Amino acid sequence: MEEERDFVPDYEPEYDQLLSPPSRVPGSATSKRGKPCPICMAKFTHVKRHVIKDHLPWYTYPSTCCPTCRINFGQKHFLDVHVENQHNNNSPSQQFAHFWMDFMYYLFLQIIHILKLETFENLFKFINSNEQFSCCKGSVFQEDDLVLGEKFLKDKFPGVTVSKIPFPVVNASSLLHWKILSKLIDISNCTDLLFKVYKKYVVWILGSSIVHWAAQRAIDIGIENLEFERTKLSIFWHGIRGMKWESLLDTVSFCESKFPLPDFIIIHLGSNDIKLGCSRKLLSHMQKDLAEIRQKFPNCKLIFSELLTRLIWRGLNWEEGERERSTINKGMYDFIGNENNIRHAKIEPRKRYLFRRDGIHLSDLGNDFLLEDFKIKIQQSII
Structure with missing residues (x-):
């Protein structure tokens, strides 16, 4: 996965088309540089940032979310600015980190129940054999994601080691990758249900x-x-x-x-x-x-x-x-x-x-x- 450069807009507007552009997702890019979102298929310069902000529940990505305001900024820099301006540099994320692993574990249990897969092992097989997850091939974990994955495994699956390559899925740490997680939530159609059940x-x-x-x-x-x-x-x-x-x-x-x-x-x-x-x-x-x-x-x-x-x-x-x-x-x-x-x-x-x-x-x-x-x-x- 491409490394993201800080402070670059999520999208790159297209100005040289003679005809009016077709309707598209607001903020998406239409140039060849854009990459498709695995959920809405609109093109973005920074797909990960878009997915975290627009397609994942706020509590799934603690590195860039403000649990006080319950929003995700998709990039740590913007979270830091928000905390400085709105919370006097007293980061509420430190308190939220204690609960994040329980959030995610029960979220996955709910997805397993909705998809009628019964076990985590069956969920891994479902992902690896489902063509909808082909967009996850070639993905890698960034360093911050690896740290989160290690904490999650240590707490919920002791003795299991995180892998830098999330796909194909070999253990529960892969479920935390933004592409796999967004596809799981989309396929299970559980966003609204999760908000109510796991509020x-x-x-x-x-x-x-x-x-x-x-x-x-x-x-x-x-x-x-x-x-x-x-x-x-x-x-x-x-x-x-x-x-x-x-x-x-x-x-x-x-x-x-x-x-x-x-x-x-x-x-x-x-x-x-x-x-x-x-x-x-x-x-x-x-x-x-x-x-x-x-x-x-x-x-x-x-x-x-x-x-x-x-x-x-x-x-x-x-x-x-x-x-x-x-x-x-x-x-x-x-x-x-x-x-x-x-x-x-x-x-x-x-x-x-x-x-x-x-x-x-x-x-x-x-x-x-x-x-x-x-x-x-x-x-x-x-x-």
Whole structure:
């Protein structure tokens, strides 16, 4: 395969034809220098770049994709520029690399199922004997692709060695080659299905020390992802001890620069703001900020986790604190709706064993109940 030269356009326009050119794929080349795309057959100077950008799901090529924005640039230079401009040089690809191998393994399993081939070995035979893959003859892996192939084999097929020649197919590393992969997805007609079946949900859980200690408890008992498969869903915790509501929008902006874009945001915040007689004003502020977050992430589901009861409300007697808390919870319930609200019915003040000695933070068992409530709401939301 020809080495690509950086910063050269994907196509070479033709200017010397006397007749109007026939209809073609936008951006394709019509000169003799162009090479045909194995999927759409339009000619491109850089076929690989075109295929990665236009014919492969964004998550199949981690070297040039931005998992936060869920787009593929087809060339690392353009990804670097994007990360510098949009993510302050904090590359989200580093986090995504951890999940990429699971993505690809289950993608291949789905293709095997669709084509009714049952095993990887049968898939290899299918590719090698199918005339549609003849365009893959003479292809080679570039160095970056070899590195990805080695990581994939080491994780999913230990003991198997990657080959520099992807065709004919001898092991699963060949399936990662852009030509073979694009043809497989095209033949199996599974792009839309894969997007639905293998969509990876991203959940942010944000808040004060309640979230901080819940995340710590989840880590301690080995359920940081709340027992969801990491190939299907990833949870990003961000709890700040002592956090007040006024810090929420800045916290959301920080998370946007660090985490993949969310499908769900769970917010547990506001208890530290409660003062006698301030609940109405606080409620208005909370609703205004949630509306702003909704506008910022229109495709994200925003979930409010109700403020927990406490044994002690600092600066207030218990009845006053509970009254203010109830006012806020009811107002948020009316504003955000039942399906976007998490109630914590099992956490009651009479069950003193659910709280630490300070009467504010939860014990291990209390945190277990809280984590279960988060898990149930997420399950209900992704069905």
